[in-house]
Every structure is written in structure tokens, then in C-alpha cells.
Amino acid sequence: MSVASTLANTDTDKLNRLLAVSQVITRRLDLKALLREVIVQASELVSADRCTLWLYSPDRGDIFTFIGQGLDEQVFRMPLGRGVAGVAAMERRTIVENDPYNSPYFNPAMDRQSGYRTRSLLAVPMESHEGRLLGCFQAINRLDESREDGVGAFSDDDVELLTALSSIAAIALENSMLYEEQQRQFQSVIVTLATSVDAMDPTTANHTKQVTGISVALAKQMELSEKAVERIRIAAILHDFGKIGVPDTILTKPGALDEEEFQMMRSHCLKSILLLRKIAFRRDLSDVPDVAGQHHEKLDGTGYPFGLRGDEITLEGRIIAVADVFQALTQTRPYKKGRSPREALSVCRQMTQVYTDHHGRTSGVHLDDLVVDALEALLDRWQGDMTFFEAESGWEQMLSGGGA
Amino acid sequence: MSVASTLANTDTDKLNRLLAVSQVITRRLDLKALLREVIVQASELVSADRCTLWLYSPDRGDIFTFIGQGLDEQVFRMPLGRGVAGVAAMERRTIVENDPYNSPYFNPAMDRQSGYRTRSLLAVPMESHEGRLLGCFQAINRLDESREDGVGAFSDDDVELLTALSSIAAIALENSMLYEEQQRQFQSVIVTLATSVDAMDPTTANHTKQVTGISVALAKQMELSEKAVERIRIAAILHDFGKIGVPDTILTKPGALDEEEFQMMRSHCLKSILLLRKIAFRRDLSDVPDVAGQHHEKLDGTGYPFGLRGDEITLEGRIIAVADVFQALTQTRPYKKGRSPREALSVCRQMTQVYTDHHGRTSGVHLDDLVVDALEALLDRWQGDMTFFEAESGWEQMLSGGGA
Numbered sequence: 001m002s003v004a005s006t007l008a009n010t011d012t013d014k015l016n017r018l019l020a021v022s023q024v025i026t027r028r029l030d031l032k033a034l035l036r037e038v039i040v041q042a043s044e045l046v047s048a049d050r051c052t053l054w055l056y057s058p059d060r061g062d063i064f065t066f067i068g069q070g071l072d073e074q075v076f077r078m079p080l081g082r083g084v085a086g087v088a089a090m091e092r093r094t095i096v097e098n099d100p101y102n103s104p105y106f107n108p109a110m111d112r113q114s115g116y117r118t119r120s121l122l123a124v125p126m127e128s129h130e131g132r133l134l135g136c137f138q139a140i141n142r143l144d145e146s147r148e149d150g151v152g153a154f155s156d157d158d159v160e161l162l163t164a165l166s167s168i169a170a171i172a173l174e175n176s177m178l179y180e181e182q183q184r185q186f187q188s189v190i191v192t193l194a195t196s197v198d199a200m201d202p203t204t205a206n207h208t209k210q211v212t213g214i215s216v217a218l219a220k221q222m223e224l225s226e227k228a229v230e231r232i233r234i235a236a237i238l239h240d241f242g243k244i245g246v247p248d249t250i251l252t253k254p255g256a257l258d259e260e261e262f263q264m265m266r267s268h269c270l271k272s273i274l275l276l277r278k279i280a281f282r283r284d285l286s287d288v289p290d291v292a293g294q295h296h297e298k299l300d301g302t303g304y305p306f307g308l309r310g311d312e313i314t315l316e317g318r319i320i321a322v323a324d325v326f327q328a329l330t331q332t333r334p335y336k337k338g339r340s341p342r343e344a345l346s347v348c349r350q351m352t353q354v355y356t357d358h359h360g361r362t363s364g365v366h367l368d369d370l371v372v373d374a375l376e377a378l379l380d381r382w383q384g385d386m387t388f389f390e391a392e393s394g395w396e397q398m399l400s401g402g403g404a
Numbered sequence: 405m406s407v408a409s410t411l412a413n414t415d416t417d418k419l420n421r422l423l424a425v426s427q428v429i430t431r432r433l434d435l436k437a438l439l440r441e442v443i444v445q446a447s448e449l450v451s452a453d454r455c456t457l458w459l460y461s462p463d464r465g466d467i468f469t470f471i472g473q474g475l476d477e478q479v480f481r482m483p484l485g486r487g488v489a490g491v492a493a494m495e496r497r498t499i500v501e502n503d504p505y506n507s508p509y510f511n512p513a514m515d516r517q518s519g520y521r522t523r524s525l526l527a528v529p530m531e532s533h534e535g536r537l538l539g540c541f542q543a544i545n546r547l548d549e550s551r552e553d554g555v556g557a558f559s560d561d562d563v564e565l566l567t568a569l570s571s572i573a574a575i576a577l578e579n580s581m582l583y584e585e586q587q588r589q590f591q592s593v594i595v596t597l598a599t600s601v602d603a604m605d606p607t608t609a610n611h612t613k614q615v616t617g618i619s620v621a622l623a624k625q626m627e628l629s630e631k632a633v634e635r636i637r638i639a640a641i642l643h644d645f646g647k648i649g650v651p652d653t654i655l656t657k658p659g660a661l662d663e664e665e666f667q668m669m670r671s672h673c674l675k676s677i678l679l680l681r682k683i684a685f686r687r688d689l690s691d692v693p694d695v696a697g698q699h700h701e702k703l704d705g706t707g708y709p710f711g712l713r714g715d716e717i718t719l720e721g722r723i724i725a726v727a728d729v730f731q732a733l734t735q736t737r738p739y740k741k742g743r744s745p746r747e748a749l750s751v752c753r754q755m756t757q758v759y760t761d762h763h764g765r766t767s768g769v770h771l772d773d774l775v776v777d778a779l780e781a782l783l784d785r786w787q788g789d790m791t792f793f794e795a796e797s798g799w800e801q802m803l804s805g806g807g808a
Contacts (some may be wrong), residue, residue: 015419019426019568026430027533027575029582129431141507164423171430178433179583181686188684193597196648244600248651275600278803279590282585350506399682 002317011220014161021045022168027380029179035066038169045165046122046158047208048139049151053126054078055135063089063135073344083107088137090122094163097121098153118378119177128168128174135173137166187398194237196328197244201251210386212236213325213393214375220392221374223321227284233394234281235291239320253334269296270305291316294297300364318368322348322375330386341384350374409475416717418565425449427573433583439470442573450526450562450568452543453555455790457530457573457732458482458489459539467493467539487511498567501525503559526558530570530577536700538574541566591802598641601648604654607737614735617797618727618779624796625778626723631688636720637798638685638801643724646675658739674709695720699728704768722772726752726779729771734790745788752776 021041028034036054043051054063064077072178075185084105088095098120100106102194112119137160144152194208215236219229243251246268250261257265273293281288294308294317301309303321313321329344339347352369356362382388425445428550432438440459447455456666461481467490468481484494488509492499502524515522526543543566548556598612601725619640623633647655650672654665661669677683677697685692698721705713705723733748743751756773760766786792 011452012416012419015416015423019419019423022423022426022430023575025570026426026579029579032790034619168427170425170506175430175433175579175583179579179586182586182590184581184594184684185686185689186586188682189590189593192679192682193593195682197646199649241600244648245603249653273594278592278596278599280585280588281802282589283583351754399684 014157017045017388018164018168019162021165025169026172026175028172029176031173031176031180034172034176038165038172040163042137042139042169045144046139046154046159049141049143050116050375051063051140051176052085052138053135054089054138054347056089056133056172064299084121085136086122087140088125088138089133092125092127092133092158094125095121095123096154097161098122099237116170118150120153122162122228124160124166125160125161126173128169128170133169137162137169140235155331163214169296171362190234190237191395191398193241197240200243200248204331205250206390207327208237208240209393209395210327211320211323212391212395213391214327215320216394217378217389217392218319218323218374219316221378222315222371223384224315228316231287231291232319234261234285235288236320236323238276238288239272239292239324240268241275242268242273242291245271245275266296266304269293271306274389287314287316291320292313294318295320297321298366299368300366302364303366315368319371322367325351326375341379345372345376345379348375411617418561421449421472422565422568422572425569429573430579432576433579433580435577435584436470438576438580439639442569442576446541446543446566446569446573450543450558452526452558453545453547454520455544456489456542457539458493458542459577460484460493460537461641476597488525488527489542490781492529492542493537495512496529496531496537497531498563499525499527500558500563501527512543519629523553523555524557526566527564528563528570530574532574532578538577541570541573551628583677588802593610594641595799595802597645601644604647604652607656608735611731611735611793612732613640613797613799615643615724616799617793617795619724619732620798621782621793621796622723622775623720623729625782626719626775628719632720635691635695636723638689639692640719640724640727642680642692643676643696643699643728645679645696646672646677649675649679660776670700670708673697677709694718695724696782698722699724701725702768702770703772704770705767707770715731719772723775726771726775728777744792745783747774749780749783754778 025034028037033057039051039053042048042053047204052065054065060077062077062079064075066073066075069330071285078086080086082101083096084100084107086095087105089228090361093103097103099105100118100121101108103121106118106121108118110116118140120140120142122137122142125135126134126135128134139154139158141151142158143150146152160200194212198204198206198208207308212233215232218285219232224232246264250264253261270293275287276289276292279289291314293305294313297308297313297317298302298304299310299313299318301307328339328345329347330338330341332338348367349369349372352372354362354364429438429441429445432441439665443455443457446452448455456469458469460467464481466481466483468479470477470479470798479672482490484490486687488499488501488504488511496583499509501507501510504522504525505512507525510525512522514520514636522544524546526541526546528541530538530540532538543558543562545555546558546562547554550556564590598616602608602610619636620633623636650668654661654668657665674697677693680693680696683693695718698717699710701707701710701712701717701721702725703714703717703722705711730745730748730752733751734742734745736742752771753773753776755770756776758766758768
């Protein structure tokens with residue numbers, strides 16, 4: 001349905017508003033941000049007190065909406081054909097109810113629960129270009145200052161505008177869903193890959209997942225930007241990709257490695273970098289190969305593969321290095337019992353200083369003390385519970401698709 | 405810049421057209437399709453004989469455009485600041501030239517080359533919401549039936565319309581570029597993964613790339629839909645993912661495998677399926693795990709992992725099975741010389757029939773004869789040259805990003 005055909009009678013002011021709204025919403029590829037924006041724009045466009053965007057779930061055959069924002073956000077579901085929105089969606093028709101309490105479709109349960117009073121209601125189905133049901137807009141309580149209670153009736157103009165918005169929003173919604181599908185595909189493939197690499201050596205199961213969670217938690221604790229946190233997440237997931245090129249006889253060898261084997265083992269870092277450089281990362285992730293390959297570099301320049309020093313190692317690389325050491329220390333493996341998080345922290349702390357052992361051997365500064373400070377703060381907060389770290393990895397959401 | 409502010413003086417007809425155009429172009433996430441659509445819409449909107457969309461390349465600091473379509477398509481580049489479009493892009497301003505041959509910016513070289521005569525010209529820069537230069541629209545020869553030669557001057561109205569279209573197209577273009585970046589990221593990570601899996605056993609280098617190319621070529625030869633071809637491409641790339649879970653002592657063992665090792669080797673198929681089922685594939689790729697896991701099934705039900713028979717194996721699975729056998733037959737490995745494509749074809753042909761060898765052992769039908777027919781047709785066409793198959797894999801484009 002083209003907007004042009006539906007809007008033959010509206011004036012330039014409304015058309016201009018629609019064009020402006022169209023630009024504002026089509027700009028959003030992030031699904032959640034898009035939904036929030038669409039609701040705001042729809043409410044303003046038809047002067048409604050509230051607006052809800054219901055999305056159709058083909059798998060469940062119901063419609064759902066998000067209530068609240070951020071951590072408090074909940075998904076609210078309703079069967080097709082139930083309530084005004086459910087009927088509008090199922091029968092693919094616009095419904096105006098300016099006296100809802102006398103409507104056969106209106107479901108007063110939500111009003112009773114919320115204490116809100118619905119006085120007028122407009123529901124418009126949302127369909128894709130090919131006619132697939134995508135969901136339903138629902139505008140509640142048409143604001144009208146001329147009325148004593150401030151609420152009037154939805155007009156034909158409102159219907160026209162919300163219908164036009166619905167077909168614009170449908171395009172934006174489909175684009176954003178395709179984009180998120182594509183994003184999820186990438187995320188789930190790298191998580192599956194990382195899990196497989198961990199599984200090449202049964203003693204390191206969950207290593208990468210925990211390193212990812214610890215790195216992300218550290219980055220957030222250090223108040224890095226959202227983009228930097230995402231970069232760290234991806235780099236941590238892929239930091240051991242190069243192990244795929246190390247024979248598993250060496251990866252899983254129980255005893256000590258000879259010099260040649262040791263070099264082969266260490267080569268995984270450079271292999272990770274070379275493999276990751278082949279990947280066409282999104283612009284904001286272009287540093288991932290370098291960051292991922294720095295997890296064995298040390299501040300004093302004695303690390304590998306490049307022997308970088310201090311600032312030559314990115315902050316993200318220094319964070320993953322701490323996460324990698326900390327995880328390895330806490331993990332129980334056939335040849336050693338894992339240390340407690342507190343013990344592991346104090347070993348990490350030692351590695352932020354020049355240290356001479358009781359044989360008189362001196363080692364330089366390996367880890368960044370600011371990162372270890374952040375680790376200490378996290379352990380204080382979570383009382384050393386490693387499950388918090390695993391949750392921060394975000395792997396479950398990346399595999400399943402998360403959300404509704 | 406909001407459309408609303410730039411269009412205060414236009415009438416409802418134009419606004420309606422802009423809204424309709426906005427819907428048509430924002431629907432396109434595929435970059436090439438979007439560019440074609442935008443050019444068509446822009447020409448119609450301002451009644452221009454021709455329209456060109458120049459894209460800005462930040463890496464090269466020039467603007468470029470695609471000339472022609474499909475196989476004949478070429479990229480044409482021009483330095484910023486050169487020609488009317490180059491000046492409009494560099495100085496971020498609209499330029500109207502209704503007497504181009506007397507303009508200081510106009511470059512008549514292209515006219516001389518093409519024999520076309522530019523009589524009027526309108527160039528409008530295209531910027532992102534944040535003010536980044538994205539490119540430049542150039543409309544040539546304003547059609548005007550009232551004039552003897554059919555060409556008139558671009559008006560203020562045309563400028564207004566093309567400016568509005570430019571800001572709408574900018575959003576669509578950015579979305580489509582983000583989508584393609586995301587898609588490329590996925591493609592390049594699975595190709596890198598497949599290359600790494602192949603490299604776990606040096607004797608199978610390039611196996612997956614060739615299987616991918618052969619499968620894609622077979623699917624095209626059999627006239628499968630574009631979506632099915634893409635599904636086959638992705639499934640072929642990932643068909644040996646499960647080998648990551650097979651110890652490389654077994655993968656690379658030079659001699660014969662004992663029964664336990666043989667079972668372990670065969671387990672890669674089921675492992676591929678289980679790993680791939682963890683990936684949140686895009687809707688149109690949801691069959692990839694099944695298809696990829698069927699490359700060792702045989703029509704007579706003697707294959708693995710599930711012993712599927714005949715139609716129980718998807719056509720895509722039967723195609724990859726032929727590609728896998730054919731590639732293995734032609735590849736030279738330490739313990740055997742590769743057969744010529746013709747010899748390999750006749751072995752494949754044998755496997756489409758019940759066959760009794762000179763020891764009296766009978767084997768059933770393994771491969772689909774329609775697929776082997778297609779293979780024969782391809783070998784006839786390419787005279788057995790395997791490099792054509794490798795090119796069909798599309799791996800180079802998937803890694804580098806392809807295009808300009």
C-alpha cells in the first residue's frame with residue numbers, strides 16, 4: 001500500500017511531518033532503539049497519550065510488546081484475536097473505538113491492573129510490503145485540550161496518519177530485523193567456533209567463555225565506551241582462534257613441553273592474528289585482530305608474539321591479558337587444582353610489580369595495575385562468584401537470539 | 405537537514421511523490437539494487453534524462469560510480485573537486501548549470517567520449533545525518549516537452565526535490581552499507597574457519613574451497629533459485645566444520661585407520677550438524693545444518709550419519725555429496741595421485757548405479773545421476789579446468805569485500 005494513495009487528502013503540514021518522521025525512524029537499524037523511536041513518533045503524530053507497538057510472532061502465533069525500559073523491561077504477550085489490538089492484527093483492519101468500554105473487543109483487564117482509564121483507542125495493523133503480518137499499532141486516549149478531561153476522539157485524519165506511519169515503520173522494522181538476524185548469525189558462529197576451540201583440549205573447557213565474561217566485566221568496570229566493550233567482547237571470543245592451527249597432541253600434552261613444542265604452542269597467538277586479519281570486520285571492530293593477539297604480551301616487553309611494551313599494548317589487550325591469566329589461575333586442570341579467586345587476584349597483583357622470587361630470579365611488570373584494580377573491585381562486589389563473569393560473556397544471548 | 409524544513413513551499417503532489425519514493429528506496433538493503441533504484445527514482449523525480457549517483461570513497465579521497473549493469477559493469481572514478489559533481493561533493497554545495505559548456509567546472513571529456521550532449525545539469529551533495537560526505541547526485545538534461553530540442557533548465561523546484569531525495573537516500577545508503585558490512589563479516593569468518601579446518605590436514609588444503617565452487621556451479625547448472633544457491637554455498641563452506649572435533653592424529657594419519665579411528669573420523673559429519681545447529685542462521689539459511697551434514701549420505705541408505713535414503717536427502721545435500729566425492733577423487737594426496745576430472749566423472753557415474761566389482765561385491769546407488777549429469781555438462785563446458793570451480797566458490801570476494 002503506497003502512502004501516496006492513502007494520503008491524497010492531507011495537507012502539506014502533515015505530509016511534511018510524515019516525511020520528517022520517516023527520516024527519523026528509517027535511520028535506526030537497532031531494533032530496540034527503533035521500537036522506542038517509533039512509539040514516540042506515533043504518539044506525537046496522532047496526539048495520543050500513549051502508544052503501543054505490538055509485534056507479531058509467527059512461531060507462537062501471538063502478538064507481544066515490550067513494557068518498560070532497560071533492566072525492568074518485560075515482554076507482554078497476547079493471543080491473536082484477543083483485545084482490540086489482537087483483533088485488528090488478526091483481521092488486518094483498522095479499529096477506532098471512541099467508547100471502548102462499550103466495545104465487544106476491548107479488554108479492560110489492563111486498565112484494572114494499571115489504574116489507567118482508556119477513553120479512546122485506535123488500532124492499525126502493520127504489514128510488510130508482501131502482505132505478511134508484522135504487528136499492530138495501538139494509540140490510546142486522543143489528547144484534546146478543548147475537552148474538559150483533556151481526552152477526545154480519534155479522527156479520520158488520525159487514522160490516515162497512523163496508517164501511513166505504519167507502512168513506513170513496517171519497512172524500517174523489516175530492515176532492522178534483517179540487520180539483527182545478520183548480526184546474530186555472526187555472533188553465534190564465533191561463539192560456536194570458540195566453544196569448539198576450547199573443546200579441542202578438554203582441560204580448557206569454558207576457558208574462552210570465562211575470559212570473555214571477565215574481559216567484558218573489566219571493561220565495564222573501567223567505564224570504557226559501549227563500542228570498546230563490544231570490541232573487547234569479540235576480541236576475547238576470538239583470542240584463541242589460532243589454536244585451531246596447533247596440533248592437539250601439543251595442546252593436550254599432559255607433561256612439560258620441549259622447546260619445539262613450546263614454540264608451537266606459543267605460535268597460536270600469531271596464528272590468531274593472521275587468521276583474524278583475514279576477516280572483514282565491521283569498521284568499529286577493525287582493531288579486533290590486534291587486540292585479540294595481544295593477550296600474551298607483557299608490559300615489560302617480555303611477552304609474545306611481538307614483545308610489545310607498555311602503551312604499545314592497547315588497553316583492550318591489557319584487559320584481556322589480565323582476564324586470561326586470572327581465568328587460567330582459577331581453573332582446575334588435571335595437573336593442578338584451581339586457585340580461589342582471591343588467591344588468583346593476589347598472583348595477578350604480584351605480576352603488576354617487579355618481583356624477585358626466593359631463588360633470586362627477577363621478573364618484570366607483566367600486567368597493568370589499573371586493570372587489576374578493576375578486577376579487585378569486581379571480586380569485592382561479587383564476592384568471588386565466577387558465575388557472574390560467565391553471564392557477562394553474553395554467550396547465551398548470542399547463540400539463541402535473546403529477547404522475544 | 406530535515407526534509408520538513410527544506411520543503412515548506414512544495415505542494416502535496418510533490419510531497420506525496422517524495423513519500424512514495426522514500427518507501428521504495430528504504431526497502432532496499434542490497435547495495436547494488438538500492439543504487440539502481442535510487443537513480444531511477446531521482447531521474448523521474450526531477451524529469452532528468454539521466455542521473456548518476458557518485459559515491460565518496462574516504463580511503464581514496466575520490467568519488468566513483470558504477471557504469472552499466474551486471475557483467476559489463478565498470479567502476480568510473482573521479483578526483484574530488486574535478487567536474488561539476490566533484491566540485492559539488494568537495495564544497496558540499498548544490499550546483500545548477502543550465503549552460504554547462506560555459507561553466508568553469510564542467511568537464512566536456514565524457515560528452516566527447518560518449519557522443520552525448522549535456523545541456524543542463526544539477527549536482528547535489530549527499531551527506532550523512534552526522535554530516536559525513538557520502539557522495540553526490542548528478543542529474544543531466546532536464547526534459548521539457550515545450551522546448552524544441554526537448555531539454556530545458558533545472559528549476560528551484562527540481563533543486564528542492566533532489567535535495568530532499570538526497571537526504572532520504574543518504575539514510576538508505578548508510579543502512580545498506582552497514583548491512584553489507586555485517587554480511588561480509590559473517591562470510592569472511594566462515595571462509596577463514598573453513599580454510600583453517602582444511603589446514604588441520606595439509607593433504608586436504610583447498611578441499612573445502614573446491615567443494616564449495618563445484619557445489620555452487622552444480623546448483624547453478626541445475627537452475628536452482630538464487631536463494632538455494634546461497635544456501636548451498638554456505639552449507640558447502642561449513643560442511644567439514646565438525647573436523648575441528650576430530651583429533652588431528654586421526655585426520656592426518658598416513659596409513660589405514662582401525663575401526664575406532666574410522667568411527668571417530670566418520671563422527672565429523674554428526675559433529676558438523678551439532679555445531680551448525682548452534683548457529684542462529686538467517687531464516688533463509690535455516691536448512692544449512694541439515695544440508696551440510698548430508699554430504700556422506702548415500703541414496704541407497706548406506707551412508708552416514710543417519711543412513712537417509714533417496715528423497716530423504718535434500719537435493720542440496722545430494723549436490724554437495726557429488727562435489728565432495730569428485731573433489732576427493734581429483735585431489736593428489738601423499739598416498740595417491742589425483743585422477744583427471746574425466747576419470748573422476750566416470751567414477752561418479754558408476755556410483756549412480758548398482759555396481760558389482762570383480763570380487764563379486766555389490767554396492768548400491770550412492771550418488772544422484774541428475775547431479776552427475778550436471779557435472780558432466782560443466783566439465784564439457786570448462787574442458788575439465790578446475791580453476792573455474794574455484795572461482796565459483798566466491799571466497800575471494802567474501803574475504804576482501806569485493807566491489808569498490
